[in-house]
Amino acid sequence: METTERGVPLSLEESVVAGASNGKKEVVRISVRHLDFFYGKFQALHDINLDILRNQVTALIGPSGCGKSTFLRTLNRMNDIIPGARLSGQVLLDGEDIYDKGVDVIALRRRVGMVFQKPNPFRMSIRENVEYGPRLHGIRDKKRLAEIVERSLKQAALWDEVKDNLNKSAEELSGGQQQRLCIARTLAVDPEVILMDEPCSALDPASTYRIEQLMDEMRANYTIVIVTHNMQQAARVSQRTAFFLKGELIEVGNTEDIFSRPRDKRTEDYIQGRFG
Numbered sequence: 001m002e003t004t005e006r007g008v009p010l011s012l013e014e015s016v017v018a019g020a021s022n023g024k025k026e027v028v029r030i031s032v033r034h035l036d037f038f039y040g041k042f043q044a045l046h047d048i049n050l051d052i053l054r055n056q057v058t059a060l061i062g063p064s065g066c067g068k069s070t071f072l073r074t075l076n077r078m079n080d081i082i083p084g085a086r087l088s089g090q091v092l093l094d095g096e097d098i099y100d101k102g103v104d105v106i107a108l109r110r111r112v113g114m115v116f117q118k119p120n121p122f123r124m125s126i127r128e129n130v131e132y133g134p135r136l137h138g139i140r141d142k143k144r145l146a147e148i149v150e151r152s153l154k155q156a157a158l159w160d161e162v163k164d165n166l167n168k169s170a171e172e173l174s175g176g177q178q179q180r181l182c183i184a185r186t187l188a189v190d191p192e193v194i195l196m197d198e199p200c201s202a203l204d205p206a207s208t209y210r211i212e213q214l215m216d217e218m219r220a221n222y223t224i225v226i227v228t229h230n231m232q233q234a235a236r237v238s239q240r241t242a243f244f245l246k247g248e249l250i251e252v253g254n255t256e257d258i259f260s261r262p263r264d265k266r267t268e269d270y271i272q273g274r275f276g
């Protein structure tokens with residue numbers, strides 16, 4: 001029987017989008033319903049309804065300050081720590097609301113990992129950076145940890161460059177290598193969804209290209225959501241694109257449709273560089 005990444009039979013999944021463009025079944029991994037988000041009195045997100053599909057890259061685009069990062073952070077409760085922040089509505093991960101009482105936020109962030117704009121390796125060796133998450137989740141066995149380090153660094157396309165220097169400080173790596181290390185660190189705890197907040201904005205074109213290639217490879221096993229200011233990047237890496245403006249989701253659809261035949265005039269104006 002066909003199953004999801006977590007071994008749940010597909011028929012039991014929360015919802016399946018029938019009639020997908022490529023003829024394959026598209027499964028909703030995260031379903032956001034009527035999401036409002038406030039920083040104190042300021043409402044940053046207004047009634048967002050959006051499905052994130054499994055094994056796809058979803059790009060969030062829109063002008064500065066439109067709420068892309070805020071939205072991304074609601075998907076693994078990264079905003080919880082901001083004083084005065086609150087939300088209403090639902091964020092369902094495989095049908096379960098991640099904001100329900102009793103949800104283990106550490107476990108949630110293992111399932112929904114995050115890569116930030118600026119590479120932020122810990123001040124530790126390359127090996128310790130990758131081992132950090134698995135250790136936090138109770139893995140102590142040296143052989144098992146070594147396997148995880150090798151697998152994660154290979155998946156992040158960094159292994160060949162660092163395999164002989166795993167004890168070197170992560171801070172001695174280049175910016176592009178540091179970002180791939182951060183991706184390896186995220187992969188080490190075996191997430192299902194990976195959130196990326198402008199992961200290439202601090203990188204040169206060659207490193208950007210590597211990360212984009214990596215995203216394309218990773219989507220076979222993961223569900224990816226990326227915030228990007230770079231329209232070409234959104235067009236290159238994503239299968240679905242969501243356009244935000246002033247805290248509202250204006251339009252979402254197949255990336256090709258959004259870029260070639262947007263339905264909303266505001267999407268068209270933004271994509272054509274008329275504002276933002």
Ligand SMILES: Nc1ncnc2c1ncn2[C@@H]1O[C@H](COP(=O)(O)OP(=O)(O)OP(=O)(O)O)[C@@H](O)[C@H]1O
Pocket residue numbers: 039042044062063064065066067068069070071082
């Ligand atoms: N911690 C915070 N406290 C108060 N307001 C905030 C906070 N973080 C963001 N905001 C406000 O919420 C709105 C959305 O910000 P957000 O960072 O989500 O936008 P964005 O689309 O990701 O912007 P950018 O592309 O510039 O990163 C902005 O008006 C911003 O000033």
